[in-house]
Amino acid sequence: MTFTTRFKSHFLFALALVSTFWSIEAQEKSVEFSGKVVDKATGEPVAYATVMAADNNTKTAIVGTTTLEDGSFSLKTDASNYYIEVSFIGFEKTRIEPPTTQNSKIDLGVIAISEDAQQLEEVVVEGEVSKTVFKLDKRVFNVGKDLSSTGASALEVLNNVPSVNVNIEGQISLRGSQGVQVLINGKPSIIASDESNALGTITADMIDRVEVITNPSAKYDAEGTSGIINIVIKKEERKGLNGSVSVNTGAPDSHSVGISLNRRTEKFNLFTQLGAGYRELPNDLESRNTDLINNTTILSNGEEFRNEAYYNFVLGTDYYFNPTSVLTLSGNFALEIEDQPSTTNFASINGADVTTAEWERNETTEATNPKFQYELQYKKDFQGNEDHTLLFSALGNFFGKDQSSEFTDTTISGTDNDDMQLTRTDFKEAVFTFKLDYTKPFTDELTWETGAQYVLNDVSNDYEVQNLINGAFQVDPGLTNIFEYDQKVLGVYTTGAYEGKKWGVKGGLRLEQTNLTTFLINTGEDNSQDYNNLFPSFHTSYKFSEKVSLQAGYSKRIYRPRMWDLNPFFNIRNNFSIRQGNPELLPEFTDSYELTSIFFIGKTAVNLGVYYRYTTDIIERVATFENNVSTSRPENIGTNKTTGIEFNTKYSPAKWLTFNADFNYNQFTREGTFENTVFDFNADRWSSKLMGKVKFPADIDLEATGNYRSSYQTVQGETNDNLFMDLGLRKKLMKGKAILNLSVRDVFASRISENQIAQADFEIYNRRLRGRFVAFGFSYGFGKGEAMQYSGGRRR
Structure with a gap:
């Protein structure tokens, strides 16, 4: 079997493994919400506000989106026990209980949100500087405003992470050792491949955090001793x-x-x-x-x-x-x-x-x-x-x-x-x-x-x-x-x-x-x-x-x-x-x-x-x-x-x-x-x-x-x-x-x-x-x- 034939056969096999999910997903019903978010004091549209559907029991997000420049948004969910929440930096969070209806499309109309001076002050202090925090089996470098607003690439962000270095050819090392595995959202990716330059096209503004795992758990491939760097991309949607x-x-x-x-x-x-x-x-x-x-x-x-x-x-x-x-x-x-x-x-x-x-x-x-x-x-x-x-x-x-x-x-x-x-x-x-x-x-x-x-x-x-x-x-x-x-x-x-x-x-x-x-x-x-x-x-x-x-x-x-x-x-x-x-x-x-x-x-x-x-x-x-x-x-x-x-x-x-x-x-x-x-x-x-x-x-x-x-x-x-x-x-x-x-x-x-x-x-x-x-x-x-x-x- 030639390399080309073998490559195609593995590709088709992988495609077949996920095809069974398609028919299941097609049967799920969903509700689509739309609306417009404005500033209550001025009536001006609020662009890039976060709109999410959250579970009533766990209070965690199920799905979310951001408003467009005119304040409008569209959000779909197939959950059954949830509420809608609208939030933006410097504004009070607004909670909306979805109306009871059999319609698949619901217009929430105009949603006015009010400024919260105390929240604005807290968020600016917390989000200004990138910082490292400890989790159970990793260190998490949260990308703050000092990096996310600079237009820097992912490689430049990594150069700011303690213990991580990027050399002239884009090769990444952790605590001085090369051979480190780079993941995107916890998985191998073309973007993070050794043979790709695509990490240079991810901006700091797109990165939520960088997880540094110097001693990986059994979840990860046992290969290598230098550790793992996991780049977590923000979930915000940028339509257009x-x-x-x-x-x-x-x-x-x-x-x-x-x-x-x-x-x-x-x-x-x-x-x-x-x-x-x-x-x-x-x-x-x-x-x-x-x-x-x-x-x-x-x-x-x-x-x-x-x-x-x-x-x-x-x-x-x-x-x-x-x-x-x-x-x-x-x-x-x-x-x-x-x-x-x-x-x-x-x-x-x-x-x-x-x-x-x-x-x-x-x-x-x-x-x-x-x-x-x-x-x-x-x-x-x-x-x-x-x-x-x-x-x-x-x-x-x-x-x-x-x-x-x-x-x-x-x-x-x-x-x-x-x-x-x-x-x-x-x-x-x-x-x-x-x-x-x-x-x-x-x-x-x-x-x-x-x-x-x-x-x-x-x-x-x-x-x-x-x-x-x-x-x-x-x-x-x-x-x-x-x-x-x-x-x-x-x-x-x-x-x-x-x-x-x-x-x-x-x-x-x-x-x-x-x-x-x-x-x-x-x-x-x-x-x-x-x-x-x-x-x-x-x-x-x-x-x-x-x-x-x-x-x-x-x-x-x-x-x-x-x-x-x-x-x-x-x-x-x-x-x-x-x-x-x-x-x-x-x-x-x-x-x-x-x-x-x-x-x-x-x-x-x-x-x-x-x-x-x-x-x-x-x-x-x-x-x-x-x-x-x-x-x-x-x-x-x-x-x-x-x-x-x-x-x-x-x-x-x-x-x-x-x-x-x-x-x-x-x-x-x-x-x-x-x-x-x-x-x-x-x-x-x-x-x-x-x-x-x-x-x-x-x-x-x-x-x-x-x-x-x-x-x-x-x-x-x-x-x-x-x-x-x-x-x-x-x-x-x-x-x-x-x-x-x-x-x-x-x-x-x-x-x-x-x-x-x-x-x-x-x-x-x-x-x-x-x-x-x-x-x-x-x-x-x-x-x-x-x-x-x-x-x-x-x-x-």
Whole structure:
């Protein structure tokens, strides 16, 4: 079965699973209310007031909407025991009992609401500044007016969340670790995909809160140790046509244009995004391989580029069967066309420090990368309680790479090193994720969750190397093979929670069954792994007062080796520094414990936490050395015990000045043996981030972020520290509808990655510098849209 056929079959299967809901929903009767909300004192329409139908027993919202600019609204519900409530900032809430009638449409007429000075004062104080609060098993960052009114994107909001950082390529890290899973409204989404840029098109104004889960419960996928970030989108309805346009330019070359559109009606919400751009990513590289036995050294330095033209198209729709049921179908197609020129200069030096040979290696690489995704989701909110939900989602992802490279070695002096090589890569990957979640609150304090997830990952990588021998190219059998990778993971879970006003507890258990097979077709090597694992979790919290809360948690996690960890064949850009995969890698397992507290000192929230993690079969890259060629390959090497402390806070000494500070320190103990070599040692590492934001007159904001990451010991050597700074300047125009952005990443070009390996018979040194990036952008929002930035799809 081909990849295309398999992709279609999974899509049709997912579609069939939700089709049974359609006939049920079509039979439910609903009542549609309409009316107009006005200011009682002036008679003027009140735009964007909230109108909701709420359950009479629980007082919770069943469905809601917002008024249009003329104060009018329309609201549907199929509930039987409810009331209507109208509210707006600074006004008293107005409750309306629905009239008894058999009509399917009811006109409530003109609803006049009165100002409430006391409520207005309270709301402004509460909603002005974004802040963090503790829940049972997570920290919740509520997006306040200081962010929601700036036109910032979701990525910029995340950069304001304590413990979270977003780098120059839009990669998100949590407490300094990448691999964090980003969810939208609690589920995987095209918007949050690693291969999409769409997070840059969600504005702060659309975000209700950001949930940071550093120690996930059994409800979530057990994969990874960095944690989960869940972005919760506001439920308000923005009827009509909304959208934004964005134009960006920068140096090194980075140019893009994008447009986002959204059209909402009573039944449909249609959304689309189109974007195109071109960008360059240069890298300055330096390496030194020293053979201590023969006293010989190979030096290399050069510059490599990854130039890329890209095109992106997103189309999707939400269909509302009724106010409590919605079906979402969306798709994303992207195309990248790559050009990767590079030039590397080599020198061979003997023991007398004399250069015996010099040569130059030039690379010409072209690649075409098609990507497409689909998302199908059905969500049902049960009557009487919006927290009583059923959610089914299916996410499909396909990525391909058709790449060819030509490497030419030209002798400059000394020994003849003229050579030529050709490589070819035909890569295909398909990933399908099916998820079903059910949440049932029995009371305001007791909640039960259960669900299942099935993930299929199917990969094929056809890699070939040809060497020029006697004027003709011949296939190198030692570097040529077809690697096939197939992984299936089935997980089921259940959790139970009690959350009172002061104290709460939550326990859960997740069972995952993993089936992994890898196969090297040319050599017939295969590796199969089939294992079942239980992943328990436990969380508790206690609120001592309004100013002090405490949270503790435990979970068991897993890291399954990725395809690139397992695939032994890689690019030979530098044939003296080779990276390989290991098909026999085993997964890592981690027991994670955390104790975290939050203190409110005035208007400042201080988070302080300690954590401990014990990891078995930890994966480390081990370098071997022969004929001045270093080969790096991942291996399972023993255990790692990490004990750490984390501190973060946000402080505003004045309305125009805000500071965010993060600090993380950990001490770790490594124990392990590989090929009769003992890798036992103790070490530590730490990192810190300080961000300052200054508000100037004329709606101008300046933001500066400094980062420091300490050096730390590895199993064979050391990784050096680095210190760097980013700057950003934003100017709002047209009452925030338009935004001018200027950003400078790595202002002093000091973000240098250096590492060295020191062994008894060899030494290796590597250095990489990306340099300074400057970007300038203009964004404009129309309709009820906000200005937002389009930054292009993420590289892969």
